[in-house]
Amino acid sequence: MKTLVRPLGAAAVALVLLIGGTSTAQAYHLQGPKLSTSSPTFSIDSGSSASRTAWTSGISDWNDASAGVSLSTTSGTGTATLGDANDSSVGWDGITYYSWNNNTNIVTDVSAYLNVAYTASYDAAKRKGVAAHEIGHVLGLDHTSSCVLMNPTTPDRTDCGVSTPQSDDVNGVRSLYATNNFSEQESRPATTGHTVMHLSQAKTFNSLKSLHQGADAVVLATVGSKSESIKNGIPFTDHQLKVLRWLKGGSADGTATIHQTGGTVNGELIQDELEPLLQQGQTGIYFLHQYAPGKFFIIGGADGRFNVAINAGTATATSAKLKGVSNSLASVISQTQALTAAEKK
Structure with missing residues (x-):
């Protein structure tokens, strides 16, 4: 190529x-x-x-x-x-x-x-x-x-x-x-x-239920350190997460890596304006697909991420398709956990 x-x-x-x-x-x-x-x-x-x-x-x-x-x-x-x-x-x-x-x-x-x-x-x-x-x-x-x-x-x-x-x-x-x-x-x-x-997503999601069904894992997590790479000429950024709570799936060590398209090329930041690169210290709820052990990407782009303010108790959808979902952190967590429990039955 x-x-x-x-x-x-x-x-x-x-x-x-x-x-x-x-x-x-x-x-x-x-x-x-x-x-x-x-x-x-x-x-x-x-x-x-x-x-x-x-x-x-x-x-x-x-x-x-x-x-x-x-x-x-x-x-x-x-x-x-x-x-x-x-x-x-x-x-x-x-x-x-x-x-x-x-x-x-x-x-x-x-x-x-x-x-x-x-x-x-x-x-x-x-x-x-x-x-x-x-x-x-x-x-x-x-x-x-x-x-x-x-x-x-x-x-x-x-x-x-x-x-x-x-x-x-x-x-x-x-x-x-x-x-x-x-x-x-x-x-x-x-x-x-x-x-x-x-970014044009191969999949899209219109509800919390469809997001949950499409995800291998759902996490409440804070973004930690990052590393950048270029693969076939396309910039990528890998973010290390500190997982505060696994809402679906999970691993024993409480860590995960989110892989995003975007990074720095020739001194310029390249990122999707609807799915900007995660920032260190940022907390969110992320609906993830696992493509390798411990490595994930956010499904549906903007659909699969909620920006969380812990102190304010809010979880705000970044996708216009999901604006009907409650922005209460407790509500999003409880709904997601209920979907996980129902899936296990």
């Missing part, structure tokens, strides 16, 4: 990891920067034949959508690289990564990847939908929460029956390539010295 992290030049350049995650009330939302041409070429660098097929199908769907762009593939160096990753230590199924020049708002380097740890089990339409979604990011689209291709989660797109560009997606790309003027409402301009990451 081609390495994702590349050294940035002397020019002011911002770096983006895009995997879906934000929502907006607008019909479409633009990330801000765009490609230097409306006729980009794509180099498909994938070890998976299923991924290659998904990428070519996604390209065809965008061309058929009459979005004011003409996409093609090349065997040489393209405007963008499309490939695949294979990582079961994360909860996302696709990622788009690009850097752009702050002065011109033009993308200077862009790659997108399907995570075959998830997409290998998808049917062709679902896999193609993820590919077309990521191509939307390559073109400059951000996420929106309605039933469109740029919805940030694969389950929501699947439930909507969406795997191709919809009218809102098409209008967004047309708007982006028809003008160089980016209104403040439509775009999030690149900012010097700051990197943005969006």
Whole structure:
């Protein structure tokens, strides 16, 4: 696989990891920067034949959508690289990564990847939908929460029956390539010295019960030390937890490691704005998937974490989908423990 992290030049350049995650009330939302041409070429660098097929199908769907762009593939160096990753230590199924020049708002380097740890089990339409979604990011689209291709989660797109560009997606790309003027409402301009990451989750959860069912473990814990690494060019941070209480699952030594996508690259902090990196001393309730002994990731991204204030006795959901859950710490704990007890019967 081609390495994702590349050294940035002397020019002011911002770096983006895009995997879906934000929502907006607008019909479409633009990330801000765009490609230097409306006729980009794509180099498909994938070890998976299923991924290659998904990428070519996604390209065809965008061309058929009459979005004011003409996409093609090349065997040489393209405007963008499309490939695949294979990582079961994360909860996302696709990622788009690009850097752009702050002065011109033009993308200077862009790659997108399907995570075959998830997409290998998808049917062709679902896999193609993820590919077309990521191509939307390559073109400059951000996420929106309605039933469109740029919805940030694969389950929501699947439930909507969406795997191709919809009218809102098409209008967004047309708007982006028809003008160089980016209104403040439509775009999030690149900012010097700051990197943005969006994570698109392969799974999503709408209730405390579904979260609990999807979790291997649930903990009330305080975040301790961290270590950073880069795997296949993607930054990761591992947080050591001091577990105050296991609400589901557990280990005898009371410790656990949470693995998050994000970290520091070339001096810039890269993190998902909906699932920012945990901070030392922070306390929360975390719904976790165990991918290796003692190693976990938070399921559903923002869905799987509650910010806890011990003294105030509150546990606040970070996901809008779970805002209906009581923010009482005692209530969230008792509900979770009741679900665990019922599961054991």
